[in-house]
Amino acid sequence: VVAFAIQWAVLLQGFLHQFWNGKIHMGAQSMVRADFCAAATLISTGAVVGRVNPAQMLLLTLLGVTLFTLNEYILLSLMGVSHCYGESHQGGVALGCSFGACFGLMVSRILPQLHMDQREEQQDTGHQPDVFAAVGTICLWIFWPSFTSATTAQGSAEPWAVLNTYFSLAASTMATFILSPILCEESTPRMAQIQDAALAGVAVMGMAGEMLVTPFGALIAGFLAGLIPPLGFRFLTPILHSRLKIQDTCGVHNVHGLPGMLGALLGTLLAA
Numbered sequence: 226v227v228a229f230a231i232q233w234a235v236l237l238q239g240f241l242h243q244f245w246n247g248k249i250h251m252g253a254q255s256m257v258r259a260d261f262c263a264a265a266t267l268i269s270t271g272a273v274v275g276r277v278n279p280a281q282m283l284l285l286t287l288l289g290v291t292l293f294t295l296n297e298y299i300l301l302s303l304m305g306v307s308h309c310y311g312e313s314h315q316g317g318v319a320l321g322c323s324f325g326a327c328f329g330l331m332v333s334r335i336l337p338q339l340h341m342d343q344r345e346e347q348q349d350t351g352h353q354p355d356v357f358a359a360v361g362t363i364c365l366w367i368f369w370p371s372f373t374s375a376t377t378a379q380g381s382a383e384p385w386a387v388l389n390t391y392f393s394l395a396a397s398t399m400a401t402f403i404l405s406p407i408l409c410e411e412s413t414p415r416m417a418q419i420q421d422a423a424l425a426g427v428a429v430m431g432m433a434g435e436m437l438v439t440p441f442g443a444l445i446a447g448f449l450a451g452l453i454p455p456l457g458f459r460f461l462t463p464i465l466h467s468r469l470k471i472q473d474t475c476g477v478h479n480v481h482g483l484p485g486m487l488g489a490l491l492g493t494l495l496a497a
Contacts (some may be wrong), residue, residue: 226270230286234262237294241302257375258297262322264372265293265477268325270332271475285332294323319431319488326482334471358416362423366394369427373434386434390427393434393447397426400451408459421480423455426483432492446491452486457483 238258239249264424266289272281276287297320368375374386390449405414429450457479465471465478473479 226266226282226286229283230263230290231256231259233287233290234259234294236438237291238262238297241294241298243482245318257421260372262290262293262297265321265325265328268322268477268481269329269332270474271477271481272326272329273336274474276333276336276472276474289325289328293321293395296320296324302339309335311323313316319428319485319492320445322428322431322481326477326480326485328474329477330465330471330482333473336472346387349441355416358420362416362420365420365423365427367421369394373427374383385437388440389434389437389443390430391427392440392443393430394423395426396444396447397422397429397451400448401455404452404455408455418455421476422451424480425450425484428481429488429491431485431488433488436495446488450487453483453487454479 228429234338235251235255236249239251239255242258243250243252243255266286269285269289270277273285300320370387370390373390374384391462398419399419401414405418406412430437433446434443454476458476461479462473462476465473
C-alpha cells in the first residue's frame, strides 16, 4: 500500500502542483506531500484490515490517493486553507487523519458485514500484537514530531511544531492512563491503547502545532485528544456498528478522525 500510494501520489500531485513545460519538477515538498497521502491511505486501511484481499487493498489505495489529492487541491489551492505562513501547509497532517478516517469508514460501510464472532476474533489482541504496538509507539514518539513539522514555515525562531507535538504526546498519554482504567475492567491500559493515545495526540497538532506558542495550550489540546479514543471505543464504536452498520476494525474514527477534526477546529480558532 505504501509503495503504490507514494508513486501514484507523486504523479497525481505532480500534475496538479509541479507540472511546468511538460515535465513534473520534483523536490523535497513533493515527497512530503506523497508521504502525507500514503499516511492517509494507511489510516483508511485500518478501518477494513482483515476484511479485504490484496487486490481490493490496491483498489482502495488507487481511489484513496486520487480523492485525497483532489480534496487537498480544493482546500489548499482553491480555498487557500492554511496559507497563513507563506508556503506552509501545516494542515496536511490534520487533513490526512480526518480524510483517511472518513474514507475508511465509507469503504467499511460498503463492504459486506461480518458476523459478530468473526469481528470479535479480529479485535482480540494477544501478546504478539502488544509487542508490535510497543515498537510502533516508540517509532511514533521518535518520528511523528518531525513528520508533523515537515511542512512548516522555514526560518522560524523556534521549532514550535516539534515542541508542541511532544507536549501533546505526553498529555494525551497521561489522559489515557487516567481514563482507561475507569472505563475498562482491566486496571492497566494495554499497549495498543497507549499507541492510540499517541496517535490522537499528534493528530490534534496537525494544523495548530505551528500556531501554538505556549506549552500550556499544547498540553490542554493533547489531554483532550487523549480522552477521545477511550471514550470513543467505549460508547461511539458500538453505535457505529449497531446503527450505521460500520465495522471500524482498528477504530480509526476514534484515533484519527475525531482528533483530526478537533485539531482542525483548534487551528481555525487560532487562525481567527
